[in-house]
Every structure is written in structure tokens, then in C-alpha cells.
Amino acid sequence: MTTLATASTDDNAGAAYMQDIPAEQPWSRILKRGQTLRIVDSEGQQAVDALLYCSDDPAERYSAQDTLRVQGSAYIELGTRLVSNKGRVMARITADSCGRHDTSAGCCSCESNAVRFGEPTKYQHACRENFILELSKHGLTKRDIVANLNFFMNVPIDPSGNLTVVDGISGPGNYVDITAEMDVLFVISNCPQVNNPCNGFNPTPIRVLIRDPAAL
Numbered sequence: 613m614t615t616l617a618t619a620s621t622d623d624n625a626g627a628a629y630m631q632d633i634p635a636e637q638p639w640s641r642i643l644k645r646g647q648t649l650r651i652v653d654s655e656g657q658q659a660v661d662a663l664l665y666c667s668d669d670p671a672e673r674y675s676a677q678d679t680l681r682v683q684g685s686a687y688i689e690l691g692t693r694l695v696s697n698k699g700r701v702m703a704r705i706t707a708d709s710c711g712r713h714d715t716s717a718g719c720c721s722c723e724s725n726a727v728r729f730g731e732p733t734k735y736q737h738a739c740r741e742n743f744i745l746e747l748s749k750h751g752l753t754k755r756d757i758v759a760n761l762n763f764f765m766n767v768p769i770d771p772s773g774n775l776t777v778v779d780g781i782s783g784p785g786n787y788v789d790i791t792a793e794m795d796v797l798f799v800i801s802n803c804p805q806v807n808n809p810c811n812g813f814n815p816t817p818i819r820v821l822i823r824d825p826a827a828l
């Protein structure tokens with residue numbers, strides 16, 4: 613982990629923490645209430661799968677269903693409140709230079725890859741395995757994985773209700789800011805998928821930065 617008192621470029625100025633997450637790798641950190649996590653799609657067209665848990669009681673966790681119901685929209689975008697399974701706001705999208713994020717299409721797994729793309733893909737690394745690995749650092753297991761967020765993943769839903777994973781619209785340097793409204797465990801899988809266009813068939817690194825208003 614790299615912790616910087618002051619990051620090096622203007623874009624990173626004021627960040628209390630900065631970390632590049634290599635392609636295909638997981639990451640997690642507790643985000644304190646009021647802190648803002650920025651996820652940067654460093655090279656573009658990279659899906660970032662994410663889960664949130666209340667750090668004091670991980671039984672309270674992100675709920676895709678409640679988030680969509682509360683905001684009355686099918687996509688995650690600027691202003692979206694990320695709602696828990698107890699109906700509380702865990703975090704809010706406070707900046708977004710991409711404009712399109714998904715919470716309907718779930719995360720990739722060895723099993724779903726085998727069903728969708730054929731048996732030989734069963735042994736490719738996948739988001740579910742990243743989540744299992746990262747959650748184990750916090751005493752959580754695969755039973756704790758729920759329907760997740762997919763930042764920068766483009767899953768348009770057509771008027772008839774069909775949804776499809778298509779080419780990402782995020783370009784190099786696009787970012788999304790998530791401001792915590794409670795202390796949350798934020799878990800990321802930098803998606804390794806190479807069988808559909810969610811990562812442009814080429815998984816790449818991302819960057820995370822945390823800004824703490826109390827430290828500014």
C-alpha cells in the first residue's frame with residue numbers, strides 16, 4: 613500500500629491516500645464517514661466491481677435493489693445514493709466524469725464464465741474470486757457477496773427491458789467520486805473479464821484516491 617501525505621500532481625492534490633490497483637487485482641479499505649473515494653479509470657474502458665459493508669456491522673451492506681428503487685432509475689450516476697439492505701444511505705456519488713455505471717449485471721465468476729463463454733474459460737480469474745480473497749481479510753466469506761456495483765461498466769437497458777454488456781464509454785482518466793455517509797468497508801475487484809467488451813477485452817490498472825475533508 614502506498615500512502616501519500618500529498619500526492620504529486622494537481623489532479624491528485626489533497627489526496628490523503630493514493631494507490632494504483634494493477635489489472636485483475638482486488639483492493640479494500642475502510643472509508644470513514646465524510647471521506648471521498650475517487651476511482652480513476654486510468655486507461656479507459658475498465659469495469660470496476662464494488663461492494664460496500666457497514667464497517668461496524670457488515671450484516672448491513674450495499675443493496676442494488678434498494679438503491680434502484682429509491683432513486684427510480686436503472687443506472688448509477690451523479691447524485692445516486694447507495695442504499696443498504698436496511699434502507700440507510702451508505703454513500704453518495706458526488707462527482708462523475710463518465711456518466712454511466714451499472715448495478716444490474718452482477719460480477720463475473722468462474723461458473724458464469726463457463727456457462728456464458730464455454731468450459732475452457734472456467735479457469736480464468738474472475739471478480740467473484742477477487743471478492744472472496746479480499747473479503748477474507750475482513751472475516752467475511754463468499755456468503756457475504758451480494759449483487760454489486762459496476763463502475764464504468766456500460767449495460768444499457770432497452771425499452772423492452774433487455775440488457776447487454778457493451779463497449780465501455782469511459783475514456784482514460786475518467787473518474788467517479790463516492791462520498792461515504794457512514795463508515796464503510798469498500799471492496800473492489802478490478803475486473804479480469806476478457807470474454808465480453810466490459811474491459812475492452814484488455815483489463816488495465818485503475819487508481820484510487822481518498823480525500824479527507826478533516827485533513828484539508
Ligand SMILES: [Zn+2]
Pocket residue numbers: 661719720738739740803804805
Ligand atoms: Zn468481472
